[in-house]
Amino acid sequence: xxxxxxxxxxxxxxxxxxxxxxxxxxxxxxxxxxxxxxxxxxxxxxxxxxxxxxxxxxxxxxxxxxxxxxxxxxxxxxxxxxxxxxxxxxxxxxxxxxxxxxxxxxxxxxxxxxxxxxxxxxxxxxxxxxxxxxxxxxxxxxxxxxxxxxxxxxxxxxxxxxxxxxxxxxxxxxxxxxxxxxxxxxxxxxxxxxxxxxxxxxxxxxxxxxxxxxxxxxxxxxxxxxxxxxxxxxxxxxxxxxxxxxxxxxxxxxxxxxxxxxxxxxxxxxxxxxxxxxxxxxxxxxxxxxxxxxxxxxxxxxxxxxxxxxxxxxxxxxx
Amino acid sequence: xxxxxxxxxxxxxxxxxxxxxxxxxxxxxxxxxxxxxxxxxxxxxxxxxxxxxxxxxxxxxxxxxxxxxxxxxxxxxxxxxxxxxxxxxxxxxxxxxxxxxxxxxxxxxxxxxxxxxxxxxxxxxxxxxxxxxxxxxxxxxxxxxxxxxxxxxxxxxxxxxxxxxxxxxxxxxxxxxxxxxxxxxxxxxxxxxxxxxxxxxxxxxxxxxxxxxxxxxxxxxxxxxxxxxxxxxxxxxxxxxxxxxxxxxxxxxxxxxxxxxxxxxxxxxxxxxxxxxxxxxxxxxxxxxxxxxxxxxxxxxxxxxxxxxxxxxxxxxxx
Numbered sequence: 001x002x003x004x005x006x007x008x009x010x011x012x013x014x015x016x017x018x019x020x021x022x023x024x025x026x027x028x029x030x031x032x033x034x035x036x037x038x039x040x041x042x043x044x045x046x047x048x049x050x051x052x053x054x055x056x057x058x059x060x061x062x063x064x065x066x067x068x069x070x071x072x073x074x075x076x077x078x079x080x081x082x083x084x085x086x087x088x089x090x091x092x093x094x095x096x097x098x099x100x101x102x103x104x105x106x107x108x109x110x111x112x113x114x115x116x117x118x119x120x121x122x123x124x125x126x127x128x129x130x131x132x133x134x135x136x137x138x139x140x141x142x143x144x145x146x147x148x149x150x151x152x153x154x155x156x157x158x159x160x161x162x163x164x165x166x167x168x169x170x171x172x173x174x175x176x177x178x179x180x181x182x183x184x185x186x187x188x189x190x191x192x193x194x195x196x197x198x199x200x201x202x203x204x205x206x207x208x209x210x211x212x213x214x215x216x217x218x219x220x221x222x223x224x225x226x227x228x229x230x231x232x233x234x235x236x237x238x239x240x241x242x243x244x245x246x247x248x249x250x251x252x253x254x255x256x257x258x259x260x261x262x263x264x265x266x267x268x269x270x271x272x273x274x275x276x277x278x279x280x281x282x283x284x285x286x287x288x289x290x291x292x293x294x295x296x297x298x299x300x301x302x303x304x305x306x307x308x309x310x311x312x313x314x315x316x317x318x319x
Numbered sequence: 320x321x322x323x324x325x326x327x328x329x330x331x332x333x334x335x336x337x338x339x340x341x342x343x344x345x346x347x348x349x350x351x352x353x354x355x356x357x358x359x360x361x362x363x364x365x366x367x368x369x370x371x372x373x374x375x376x377x378x379x380x381x382x383x384x385x386x387x388x389x390x391x392x393x394x395x396x397x398x399x400x401x402x403x404x405x406x407x408x409x410x411x412x413x414x415x416x417x418x419x420x421x422x423x424x425x426x427x428x429x430x431x432x433x434x435x436x437x438x439x440x441x442x443x444x445x446x447x448x449x450x451x452x453x454x455x456x457x458x459x460x461x462x463x464x465x466x467x468x469x470x471x472x473x474x475x476x477x478x479x480x481x482x483x484x485x486x487x488x489x490x491x492x493x494x495x496x497x498x499x500x501x502x503x504x505x506x507x508x509x510x511x512x513x514x515x516x517x518x519x520x521x522x523x524x525x526x527x528x529x530x531x532x533x534x535x536x537x538x539x540x541x542x543x544x545x546x547x548x549x550x551x552x553x554x555x556x557x558x559x560x561x562x563x564x565x566x567x568x569x570x571x572x573x574x575x576x577x578x579x580x581x582x583x584x585x586x587x588x589x590x591x592x593x594x595x596x597x598x599x600x601x602x603x604x605x606x607x608x609x610x611x612x613x614x615x616x617x618x619x620x621x622x623x624x625x626x627x628x629x630x631x632x633x634x635x636x637x638x
Contacts, residue, residue: 077612087611135478149578151470151477158470158580159454160616168610169574172492183608255488259468259578261477289502291487292406293396297479 003319007069008062010055011316012103013116014038014075016090016143021051022312023058023068028127030312032058044093048102055107070110071103072318074119074311081161083113089180090144112318116140116311118155118164120268120303121148123314125155129266129304136262138303139166139253141271145188145195151260167192171252190248193224193271199241200227212237228274242274246281253282254289257298268303268310322638326388327381329374329428330635332435333357333394333418335409335462340370341631342377342387347446349631351377363412367421374426389429390422391637393438393630400480402432408499409463431637435459435630437474437483439587439622440467442633444474448585448623455581457622458485458572460590464507464514470579486511490571509567512543512590518560519546531556547593561593565600572601573608576617587622587629 003009003026011030012021015038022033034054041047059068077088083100085091104111114122121138124130130138134153140146145167149156156163167188168181175185176198189195200222204214213230214222214237230238253265265286271278283300305313322328322345330349331340334357341352353373360366378387396407402419404410423430433441440457443449449457453472459465464486468475475482486507487500494504495517508514519541523533532549533541533556549557572584584605590597602619624632 079612151475152473154471156470156579159452159582160580160612162612163578163580165577165610165613169577170490170570170608173490173570181610183610251489251492255574256578258484258488259482259575260475261479261482263478289489291484291500291502293398293479293481294484 003069006066008066009069009316009319010071010109011312011314011319012051012071012073013119013311013315014073014085014091014099015116015311016076019047019051020311021055022316023062024313024316028313030309031062033312034058039092042092044097044099044102048106051103052106068109070112070319071107072119072315073099073103073111073113074116074315074318075099075113076116077162078113078115078118079161080112080114080118080155080157083111085113086162110319114155114157114318115146115148115162115164116314117146118148118157119314119318120146120310121150121314122155122317123305123310124148124266124268124303125150125153126317127305127313128310129301130264133263135260136264136266137166137256137260138266138268140269141191141193141267142269143193145192149260156260166252166256169252169255171248171255187248187252191245191252191271196224196227196241196245196271197222199244200238203237203241203244207237210237214238224271225273228277231274231277239277242277243281246278247285249278250282250285250287251289253286253300257286257290257294261294262298265298265300266303267300268305268307270307272302322388325385327385328388328635328638329390330631330633330638331370331390331392331422332438332630332634333392333404333410334435334630335395338366338370339630340374341635342381343632343635344385347632349628350381352631353377358411361411363416363418363421367425370422371425387428389431389638390426391438391634392418392422392430392432393435393634393637394418394432395435396481397432397434397437398480399431399433399437399474399476402430404432405481429638433474433476433637434465434467434481434483435633436465437467437476438633438637439465439629440469440633441474441636442624442629443467443585443587443622444469444472445636446624446632447629448620449583452582454579455583455585456485456575456579457585457587459588460510460512460586461588462512464511468579475579485571485575488571488574490567490574506567506571510564510571510590515543515546515560515564515590516541518563519557522556522560522563526556529556533557543590544592547596550593550596558596561596562600565597566604568597569601569604569606570608572605572619576605576609576613580613581617584617584619585622586619587624587626589626591621
């Protein structure tokens with residue numbers, strides 16, 4: 001964010017469930033924030049209207065003392081170049097939706113839009129673990145797997161504005177079919193919270209004779225968090241689920257490192273709460289699959305942004 | 320290359336077998352060229368000396384009418400940032416060799432060094448199929464698999480100067496062990512000329528009852544070229560080898576496209592002589608593994624540089 005001490009930026013993070021918005025100052029402090037249920041707005045017009053209704057009083061409150069410099073929006077399948085959300089499988093607005101221009105017109109403010117994972121990487125670059133870095137890759141391990149790639153100090157958008165979809169790269173060819181994209185063996189199918197739950201159910205089914213604390217939970221109530229809790233209690237099967245997940249993540253990270261030679265990999269999102277359960281096997285298998293010149297060069301770090309603030313800060317960093 | 324019509328650039332391509340060098344003008348014309356046997360020079364000092372002895376008369380010849388602007392060097396495992404060849408498995412000089420500085424001192428000219436595949440991409444950008452593109456990925460399918468990635472008009476070097484080692488990314492986890500890196504299931508193990516020969520031998524051994532023209536060739540004489548010739552003649556097994564190789568290449572290309580969102584993939588090197596035998600399955604499996612937003616967006620093109628000139632032109636493009 002390049003806002004000065006008399007300027008503020010609006011950050012909006014559009015998610016499948018919630019849309020968070022906030023007003024951010026030059027010190028990355030969120031002065032005001034709020035939330036909308038994304039699914040309650042059948043059209044993007046209704047959604048833009050609701051954003052305006054919610055943000056207008058906030059803008060008015062600060063207008064006397066500050067200039068609102070602009071609006072940054074992070075959204076799934078957001079295209080930086082054309083400002084549209086394109087074919088987002090996790091949103092109910094279908095097709096290509098010109099969100100940036102609609103918001104910009106409604107608020108009469110400049111607006112930038114990007115993929116939510118790119119926005120997260122932008123936040124990390126400006127305020128977090130990647131401060132001062134010129135080349136890094138941020139991987140968000142949440143319900144899905146997102147990624148933001150920074151090359152020479154800039155977020156990588158590529159020719160079409162949609163670079164950095166690392167969650168959808170193949171790491172187990174012919175493997176598990178993704179529940180929404182239909183692609184086989186992609187990183188997201190294994191290393192997202194959703195993927196970990198699928199792995200847990202597979203491991204339980206394939207090992208009917210092995211005891212596990214996971215069997216004390218109704219199968220449809222198993223979450224990634226449940227697997228984490230059981231692993232922490234020493235449950236062997238739950239630990240093996242993290243070994244399995246970490247190996248796949250590590251192999252994918254090796255591929256990413258040999259693509260862009262980053263200074264660090266930064267992991268973000270709920271799945272990283274497992275800590276060393278995931279990081280140790282990930283690091284081991286990343287190193288094992290790197291060419292000599294890349295070995296022991298690229299640390300795997302955790303995000304330094306509070307998860308509650310990261311989405312708004314990341315979006316606001318676009319301003 | 321940014322040389323003017325009164326300037327010339329020297330391009331040097333260091334290979335495991337041959338080192339090619341040439342003097343290039345502003346129209347990408349190679350005015351003079353020559354070759355050394357890389358393996359005949361036990362030390363990098365002796366090699367630099369030999370380069371100088373060979374190039375000095377050429378430089379003298381043109382010195383009256385032109386300024387020699389500088390020297391560009393493409394070399395396996397070349398690091399753009401420090402100008403060293405680092406741990407090159409295919410060269411006999413071991414460890415980290417400061418080639419750029421030695422050449423620069425010897426010739427008293429500015430010198431840049433990069434990975435040979437990056438140099439090839441540089442040549443393609445300045446003179447070839449990628450002219451005018453800002454984002455593309457060039458894959459060299461030769462004895463090995465090299466790659467040069469261009470992002471926003473610049474070759475991607477990353478934090479350590481060694482980005483773009485896509486030949487060493489995993490595409491068949493736990494698969495074939497690489498003859499030199501020891502890594503498992505990497506792109507180079509399958510899609511290089513060397514990999515195709517290994518696949519041919521595997522297919523022949525696994526299908527002892529299937530007839531194939533490949534069986535008319537002594538096993539240790541089978542080359543990628545042999546497989547190509549048999550496939551062209553309609554040999555079914557040879558065609559399946561290309562299907563298999565093309566599928567693996569296509570899956571890897573899908574991964575690369577979703578990383579950097581290039582305008583095109585450009586293929587270069589001897590293996591591409593197979594044409595559609597390789598390109599068709601590669602395209603099919605690339606498209607099959609792309610997210611919706613990337614589908615039908617990224618053509619797979621062939622290099623437009625003559626193979627004989629490409630190495631010298633690529634290296635000279637660094638000047």
